[in-house]
Amino acid sequence: MKTLITLAAAGVMAFAGNASAGPTEDLIAKEKCAKCHTATTTKKGPSWASVAEKYKGKPDAAAKLFSALKNGGKVGDEEDHKKVDASDAEIKAIVAIVLSSK
């Protein structure tokens, strides 16, 4: 039993050690958001930090961004914003990263 627990703990640590970028960061990379967005600099789209700043204190921020990313379509002045091809939970995780950027 003790061996099992030790093994499990080692497994968890190996996973954590690997997590320089989490699954959500991988998803953001895969969806090529970085073509137009980065955490802190404005490219074609606004930086995550400026989006977080814009939505600061707005209670519907997460819901709004969630639906923008899920449904695509018009986002601000961008007529045809990229849709995120991912599960609801994954899109929520992306929104959380965006809104916690600074």
Ligand code: HEC
């Ligand atoms: C082809 C370029 C492009 C790509 C790729 C892109 N975006 Fe955007 N995005 C934009 C532009 C431009 C805006 C600004 C629209 C405006 O507010 O005028 C924007 C706005 C946003 C906003 C702010 C919306 C708001 O209401 O202020 C979020 C959040 C966002 N993008 C997330 C993402 C995510 C996540 C991805 C990857 C799945 C992504 N974008 C991929 C161009 C892009």
